[in-house]
Amino acid sequence: MRKLVNMALPALCGVCALLALVILAGIVAAIATRGLPAISTNFLLHEMKEAGVSGGILYNLLGTLLLIATGSLVAVPIAVALALVRCVYVTSPTKKRVTTLWLYLLNGTPSILFGIFGFILFVKVLGWGKSWLAGGILLGVMMIPTMAVALIDRIESIPRRYIEAAAGLGLSQRQIIWSVLLPQSAGSLLTGSFLGLARAAGETAPIMFTATIFAGATLPSGIKDSPVLTLPYHIFILAQDSFDPAASSRLWGAALVLLALVFGLSLLALPLRWRSHEEARND
Secondary structure, X not given: OHHHHHHHHHHHHHHHHHHHHHHHHHHHHHHHHHHHHHOOHHHHHOOXXXXXXXXOOHHHHHHHXXXXXXXXXXXXXXXXXXXXXXXXXXXXXXXXXXXXXXXXHHHHOOHHHHHHHXXXXXXXXXXXXXXXXXXXXXXXXXXXXXXXXXXXXXXHHOOHHHHHHHHHOOOOHHHHHHHHHHHHHHHHHHHHHHHHHHHHHOOOHHHHHHOEOOOOOOOOOOOOOEOEOOHHHHHHHHHOOOOOHHHHHHHHHHHHXXXXXXXXXXXXXXXXHHHHHHHHHHO
């Protein structure tokens, strides 16, 4: 019986992995076959016209990049600080477990709840209206758990002898952080950053409430009442007019560009993740 289980388990894992690959390949193929005909220099380098029926997605792409760049500027320092506090300054195992649990709960919070919270705080209470900065901050908060968990895992895998050797040389705790912990965990920070950016690039609900509109915006010139165009919201609106052939073509083209952006960020994270795991094994 045990031999049968040992033989069946790898086969079951292989079937599940193959099923996941088939589903992913099907999604990519469906979007690519419908989206490639719409891709052109005019589509990528010109602004939208006639409510998305003609023109391109230039400002939608730039708006998406602006939001995820703002989000990364918000998330990186907070994630680094949180990981260092969790690994260096918090000594109680209970407090460490609570911090980790909080990160996982934050990561699992539905994105629409972030959107509602941002709408109440930024749009209503602070009076910003729809603002690119509000959307960027919200996306940054959503990126924090991914970055922090990746950094925590790497810091905790650093051999204790490295830290003890640094302390034996007379380095202070602050110097140990800068000369040992951060250099050793830089790859994991970049991995978490790219994965967080990939997630943020595809979010619709948080920015729909706080940062984006469908038409009539270019690049923001301030903070208050300065919305941007974005690819996820553009796709969401065009999907409601999918019976129009012109709108449908641009819908799939925008979806393909967004897919390429998300896949590109995710693929950038893979070599860094492999390198980080290899370094951890060598240590």
